[in-house]
Amino acid sequence: MAAIYSLYIINKSGGLIFYKDYGSAGRMDTNDSLRVASLWHSMHAISQQLSPITGCYGIELLEADTFDLHCFQSLTGTKFFVVSEPGTQQMENLLKVIYELYTDYVLKNPFYEMEMPIRCELFDINLSQVVQKDRVALLGR
Amino acid sequence: MQFFGGSEISPSPPAPTVSGNNAHMVYVFNRNGVCLLYREWNRPLHTLNAQQDHKLIAERGNLGVPQLPGQGCSFHSFRTNTYKLSFMETPSGIKIILVTHPRTGDLRDSLKYIYNLYVDYVMKNPLYRPGSPIRSDLFITTLDQYVRSIA
Numbered sequence: 001m002a003a004i005y006s007l008y009i010i011n012k013s014g015g016l017i018f019y020k021d022y023g024s025a026g027r028m029d030t031n032d033s034l035r036v037a038s039l040w041h042s043m044h045a046i047s048q049q050l051s052p053i054t055g056c057y058g059i060e061l062l063e064a065d066t067f068d069l070h071c072f073q074s075l076t077g078t079k080f081f082v083v084s085e086p087g088t089q090q091m092e093n094l095l096k097v098i099y100e101l102y103t104d105y106v107l108k109n110p111f112y113e114m115e116m117p118i119r120c121e122l123f124d125i126n127l128s129q130v131v132q133k134d135r136v137a138l139l140g141r
Numbered sequence: 142m143q144f145f146g147g148s149e150i151s152p153s154p155p156a157p158t159v160s161g162n163n164a165h166m167v168y169v170f171n172r173n174g175v176c177l178l179y180r181e182w183n184r185p186l187h188t189l190n191a192q193q194d195h196k197l198i199a200e201r202g203n204l205g206v207p208q209l210p211g212q213g214c215s216f217h218s219f220r221t222n223t224y225k226l227s228f229m230e231t232p233s234g235i236k237i238i239l240v241t242h243p244r245t246g247d248l249r250d251s252l253k254y255i256y257n258l259y260v261d262y263v264m265k266n267p268l269y270r271p272g273s274p275i276r277s278d279l280f281i282t283t284l285d286q287y288v289r290s291i292a
Contacts (some may be wrong), residue, residue, distance in 0.1 A: 046197055047221055052165040053183040056223040061176060064216035 003084040004131060005067060009102070010117040012077030018118040022131065032108070040081060040096075044071065055080075074099060092133055101126050110113030164288045165224060165240040168198050168224055169259065171272055172234025180277045180284065207260055217249055227252055235259065239288075251291055 002095070006028075008027035009018035016037035044058040058079075062069040068088060070079040080095050080102070105123035106112050109139060112120060168268035169178040176195045218227040220243055227239045237259075239260065262280035263269055272280050 032202045047219065047226075050194070050197060050226070050240070051221065053223040054185070056221050059221050062216055062219040129289050 003085045003088070004091075004134070005085070006084045007080070007098070007127075007131075008037055008040070009118065010037045010041055010079045010081075014038050014117065017116065028102070040069075040071075041079070044073070044079065070095060072096065078102075081085065094130070096120070097130055098127065101130065110117060164291070165242075165257070167240070167284070167288065168195070168236075168238040169275070170195075170198070170236040170238070175272060176274075177235075177272075178289075180281070182285075182288070189274065218247070225246065229256065231255065231256055250290075251287075255284065260285065 004022045006022060007018070007020045008050050011017050013090065014037065016034050019033045019037075036105065047059045048056045058073055059071055068084050068086050068091070068116060069081055070084065070091035071079055072092065073079045080098055081097060082091055084091055101123060102118075105126060106120050109120055112118070113129070150248070158255075165181070165183050167178070167180045168176060179195070186259075214227055214230065215230060220226075223243060225241050225243045225245050225248075227245075227248040228243065229237045229249065231237075233258065238254055239248060239252060241248065252287060258280060260284060262277050263275055264271075266277060271273075275281075
């Protein structure tokens with residue numbers, strides 16, 4: 001059964017602006033999630049340097065034994081990444097949907113300060129709906 | 142042919158062999174992070190000089206990102222839009238890294254095969270000193286042939 005473990009959104013300087021845990025076996029406290037976010041930010045940057053060909057935008061998928069990590073980078077440098085069960089499909093589409101939610105409920109919010117942690121209720125609500133729908137769809141497969 | 146060891150030796154430009162264009166580069170590191178082998182087949186872009194390159198790759202190998210605390214696990218590959226990097230670490234600390242075309246499939250078996258080549262041609266060579274750069278022609282040739290065959 002495919003499942004999402006957690007979702008992170010990091011700003012262009014590598015700071016964590018949003019973190020949501022969807023019931024992974026290993027829960028992380030705030031410090032750990034911040035650490036993971038900066039770790040990922042550096043890995044993403046390093047991977048661009050290692051490319052043997054020009055035009056590398058960074059890591060899109062990282063596969064490990066116990067999890068997969070899918071990453072989507074917007075044109076402005078904001079990175080959305082989700083840690084999921086190995087072999088989960090359709091994560092790229094999910095990330096794009098989350099990006100749309102971000103633009104609608106976070107960026108268009110006049111009280112939201114750029115690069116700051118996201119505290120938008122509507123974003124949370126809609127995000128839960130999308131993930132829930134995704135879960136149901138995945139379970140139904 | 143290109144051989145690297147530690148960070149004191151300055152590299153001469155490698156002579157790329159004619160090959161299928163799937164595989165780009167391969168690195169072999171030992172547990173101390175010494176680069177035992179670096180082979181390059183297709184690398185149009187060199188962003189970093191060789192020493193930085195090796196250090197970065199070796200650090201990559203050390204990460205083994207433990208995202209789920211309590212379960213030590215390490216990654217086996219990551220993919221970007223321009224390349225795919227496959228990684229394998231053996232219990233003895235030998236790290237094998239293969240950089241290929243992004244649409245390559247799961248290369249874990251290939252990495253295991255390359256490790257077997259390493260065991261057969263390098264470790265079983267009585268004249269080879271562990272931790273020194275690999276200079277075995279037989280190993281290099283067989284490795285080239287194998288990588289070209291999976292390309």
